[in-house]
Amino acid sequence: MRRHTRRVFNLCYRFTGNGAESEDLSQEVFLRIYRTLASYRSAHGGFATWMTSVTRNLLIDHYRRTRRDRMTDSLDDAMPVVENKESSARRPDEQALLGELSGQVQAALTRLSPELREAVILRDLQQLEYTEIQHVLQVPEGTVKSRINRGRIELARILGQMGVRPS
């Protein structure tokens, strides 16, 4: 239970970048899993993959739901450095929890498009196989590979702009 909770919470946190939202979303994920457990078939991949699919669908729903709110904050997107400083000031405990690189990666991830972001998170932070990501995203293997490739290149470019070079 704790292992699954951690996995779901991390996926939510890496996608949203917000601790409180991630907590609420994690609870929603487990509630949905609890209600739809009867629909789970092992043919859809392992339980962890199915759980990741449920989480990802909920994250996309949440992203679409909150898009309008973010549109009003587009000015912040134009000034990422300022946004980072503000977020550090807002959530000092969260920043302390994250390691230095982890925090920098999180800041860079929020600047990726959701499609590329989820692909990179699933592959490099959740360490899923290509076939599992294919199950989760419900797209062909070529598309999965292409998104992961573009996501990595874009993330490396953003981190380079931030002056971060992971070793």
Add this chain to the structure above:
Amino acid sequence: MSWTCEHIESRLSDYVDGLLEPAERQAFAAHVQACAHCAPLVSSVSSLVRGLRKIEQLAEPPRLVYNILDKTLGPRETAAGWRAVLGWLNAIATPRFVYGALSVGATFAILLTAAGFNWRKPQLADLAPASVYRSTNRQAHLVYARGAKFMNDLRVVHEIQSRLRPETDLPAAPESTVPESTPQKQPGVTDGAPATAPRQQNRTNGMYPERTVLATNLAAVGPRRVS
């Protein structure tokens, strides 16, 4: 076929994940070595992926698991009233604990009884260490004296029985019970009978009875002796 920068960019993840064929890998490396544009790109993406793999998962807030359980299985029941007061009994209301408690109680009861505690008229003074010691000492001496008396009585009864027992009941004299030996016979000496005598069970006799018969017949037939 030599690779272009577009090739390199499109297959970069395959290279990092080790999914390129040996020939492709060779062509990839050859281009990257010579290309000033691709070399930093490949280097930065490779180190990014290595760095991402090293990042550990964040610890979830401690309350999250309980919140999830509350949401899915419902809020936990909180005991109220006398249930809350007696709630701790649930933890010890197991057969194992009850058996253990009963055996400990029985042991104490036996020890107290042995120490001279009067169950019919219980007095606190009986539980004082000095009186417990005195009672235990007295009980131990009593048990020892009773045991010694019992053994003594047993010995007396046995002696009386032995004296009252008639002579006929006594076992026969040892001489009559021992099997009689052969007085004339010395060890290692035979009784002097011929080896061919019928009562001597000789294996040779048994094996060749016809020789004796033949020798007897020949002696009867003629004066010539067969050697």
